[in-house]
Amino acid sequence: MDVVTVKVALTIGQKVVKHWKKIVLIVLSFFMFLVIGVMMLVGGDSGNSGTAKVNDAVMAWKPVVSQYAEEYGVPDYVDVLLAIIMVETGGAGLDIMQSSESLGFPPNTITDPIVSINAGVKHFASVVKSAKSNGLDFWTPVQSYNFGSGFNNYVKSNGKQYSFDLASDFSKNLANGRKVKYSNTVADFNGNFRYGYGNMYYVLLVQQYLSPAGGGDIGNADASALGTEAYQNLMNEVMKYNGWPYVWGGSGPKAGFDCSGLVQYSFKKLGYNLPRTAAEQHTNSIPVAEPQPGDLVFFKGTNPSRPAGSITHVGIYVDKQRMYDANNGGVGYSNWNQGYWKQHFAGFGRVVK
Template sequence: MQGVLKKGAKVAGTIAVLKNPLTWILTGILFLLFSIFGVALFLSISLGGENQFESGMSGEGAGGTAQVSAEVLRYEPLIQKYAEEYGIGKYVGLIMALIQQESGGRQLDVMQSSESIGLPPGAITDPDYSIKIGVKYFSEVMKQAKGDIRLALQAYNFGNSFIQYALERGGYSEEIASQFSQAMSEKLGWSSYGDVNYVEHVLRYYHTENDSIVVVGDGTQRFDVEEVHNIMKEFLGLPYVWGGRTPASGGFDCSGLLEYTFAQVGIDLYGTAESQYNKTVPVPEDQIKPGDLVFFSTYKLGPSHVGMYVGDGKFINSNGSNGTSYSSFKEWKKLYPFLGFRRIP
């Protein structure tokens, strides 16, 4: 993990709890076999190893699926316990992916959390204590990062000083991570500082249903639909923030997400949901296509919520329940007055 002067490298979803007695028995047998043949079975996975798990296991839960080795999976009950204690119970899957990157479950300091409490690397020799300290620290950086998963993960590796550094520069990005690493290396006289690709390295072990959503335009929109969608996807999981217009706000409101994203491709959607409604033109529902905007009336009469349609009955938006996320068009129509689809002229 990391103290502020972390030199090494460190990366949310729930793993399903094994409640069936038969499953526990089978799992016990697997653990026994793994203890005997573990080296051979898991040779392809070194610390932070390959994204292939011939002998590993995966579990599904709220938000995503973590694909981890049996050595990591055995710590699921402890991770669940401390994640719930520190208020991040829905991030069990991500924490397991983090552990896969940190130690593969093969070191006593499971979460490499010694440095976060001022101890030398690997000083913690009790897995329970390592997980407790690591989960507690991750909950702290999640709070400081205002729910931005990628920012929190990189801060687990770099130390929490990275959070303010990134927020002052528009939020997390690989470029910002590289700049911070270089600055810290020069300051400390080190050849390198942390793992600038830490987020990518951890998330290869963690997958959500959103990973499979691919948007391709038909070339008739005024903008590149895929490009705009990919920009918005970078903010998935970021909290809803009333009046949030940039990543530095810690999150977006609905119109802020569209305003910021479209500005990156040179399109002016400045303003509220109502302003964006007035800047667009109506599209019959039987003619909608990815890239069209969808409007609802929520807390007041008239256009007060907006998102971008991505196809398959879904739209991407920032809302008070899930932050930046995908929503079902049909489900929203059941809850709020629907004001129609509109297109950027």
């Protein structure tokens, strides 16, 4: 082997080492196109894995999404990023994350899915970093992916906690109140309109492609007295409203929820006809000493206008630490066995048909 051949070989080797990640992603991209093409031919479009309830075309890009999520410091958002792709294109477009506008280009300028994912994850990571530095919640940067980082600042100035009302108000202000028709089931509760800036339903759209079932967030579903599938369906339903504000007297998505309204509404989806108030639900459930996921956890004395011993609050038992409920802090997980809730704990109940 002559000197020139050796130098050429060494140069190629150095380039490969320097750019190995890009080379791997290019090869992976080619492989993904082949896989997606095969899946489209055989009609596969409903695959599930982990906590992301997305189709096979989107799930095929999970290795690339994971690679960039790790690189940009948001590995805990991989499933959210897959759900974002599902919302944006369903895996069908070349600008798969609709990232062109985040780079200052017209929509669909990007024609390489890997470039789109790189730009999309990088943009998302920037709003997550901004949210974390300002003490904001998990969902605000998801909405900011659609609205832009200005929504982070808006939430920072209005309680530091995402809610649909904040997203709606932000969109309304920037659209000067202009409404457009929005025929999407996620907007059924709100009259099927949106304001003409971004999409105020973005978090709700993303959440519909996320399932708590695979991520361990809902406790041991197999132990539920409701049955594994029913309990998963129950939690899928209540988590649609994660982060929504507490609404006294609210018993459905159109009005919002209070504690017993959330329980009554979500159990009705499973075929259970529960009464309306926490006290009535307590009376109509079977007391249990060893609760399982999907049982109810009751509290007394949380309403000063009622007798101290009366049942005034209810949540859905998840595990030894957590319940899912609607309280003055909003809809979401709470710790039932410590602090305020431990002081007012009244017992557990099992729902029966």
